Amino acid sequence: MSEQSSAATPQSNLAKVFASGAFAVTGELGPPKGADPEVIREKAKLLKGFVDAVNITDNQTAVVRMSSIAAAALSHQAGVEPIVQMTCRDRNRLAIEADLLGAWALGLRNLLCLSGDHQTFGNHKDSKNVWDIDSIQLVKMMEDMRSKGIFINGEELEGEPPDFFLGAVENPFADPLHYRPFRVAKKVRAGAKFLQTQCIYNMDKFKDFMSKLGDMGVLDDIHIMAGLSPLKGPGMAKYMRDMVPGMDVPDEVVERMTGAGQGIEDKAERSKAWRAEGIKYCIEQIQEVREIPGVRGVHVMAIEWEEAVKPIVEGAGLLPRPQAIGSAASA
């Protein structure tokens, strides 16, 4: 595992949590469809102290929102360490490098590299996409910048190079299934140090995926974070099962959520029961993934449900977090 370099520059809190051997917890903070910084501060309040870092999404599902880097800087000021998400959909290699130099200068330390959702999923369907490089090449580009101090064109950059703690994602449930662990190995080779997975509902398949990674010998080189998304009710479970590509939601999960609301007439009460079940199920999942060799943390995606993070993390016995925020915040 590569060390974060210079002693003078504040390090990633998330990297320190991993280095300490603690089981890491990350969350998700979606920037607003507007320019109000208060939205970020409010969400940060709900997450502060309960996670080691939060993903700040980059025009998620191709819907335009406040820029990931700007929102990350606000989150950072609010005392919640951000993980800047960077997709390859909207920027070419020049723009990505420039923006990430800026992100580092603003004190942001974690970077998650993704290819990005296609613009046809979002609200700017007639836009033109970029995809000059892909997510794996993005990891490699930033690893070379970090370790060799060079841009993607081979030119040296001025001064201390950004030393982002580099992350990637993988969907253990996408096809061709058997190829997924190889793709993780590729990301490790490119320079990824942590990896968040797609939301897990099919635990058996996830265990298979992890054991293949173990067989391939890559688990010592990357911190795998199991992606978990608490369900708000059977509707959400069904939607994920039927509508979201690359998502594997077994029928038992839908049934379990349906069962939680059975016999409850009052709408509000039923919704409360569903949510309680969703939180309970998520806590059980955390306990289950903790037992899987190689899982070094969880990424809790409580989408537009930040309030759920505290009871989940608390219920899983993961509080208090090792350190609220590293030296990065006080810098």
Place this chain on the structure above:
Amino acid sequence: MIVAEQKPLEEIKGVLGDAENVLVAGCGTCVTVCLAGGEKEAQLMASALRIASRVDGTPIEATDVTVQRQCEWEYLEMIEAEVEKADLIVSLACGIGVQTFARHFPDKWVVPGLNTTFLGQPEEQGIWTEQCQACGNCMLAMTGGICPVARCSKQVQNGPCGGSEHGLCEVKRIRRVDGVPVMVKGRGGRMMPATEDVECAWHLIHDRLKEHNRLDLITGVQEPKDWTTSRDGGPRRIVREDLILMDEE
């Protein structure tokens, strides 16, 4: 081959201005094969323009002519007489033909009658699919003869991405018939374009490499693509010294 489809007649009528003598020029190569702009289509287009103009009450003369290839000077030279008589040309060639036409006859106004759509292959009778984007740096040797530039929705170089499911891409294509999106009732009763499934190019690549025992080709991290040979390097040009005719002085 180059695949194209005809523009709606209304659109073509809209760019005729006050031309009285219109020449519809077909092309005998790619667009003949894809049944968009060959001799037959040129004849039909000319007669459609004549009839429409009469119905509209401003009759025009519309004739047609077809050459073997509109993208080469030699063929255009053969129709100088017909072009001379016309005050506007509707070219039913691909975009290359239209431009060659306009350059060869600088005094004439040339408008396109087709939308040049892609470099593709006839899949089955009446259906064509895109296969190549002429990136200028062919990587098919690595991908088993399946193009990730033209056929992967995200032009991923190290695929397949996490959206690949049952051999299909997460991106759906807007369903078009004769160039026009097919509209269906969506959620909430609003009309929206229907979509159809697209194969995941990387799933196809993966399966083909596996079959040939060549998955080793994609285990390494594929280097970023050099796009200077693509559109991104500006209009491209090929110079073949060995073929250039020397002045004999």
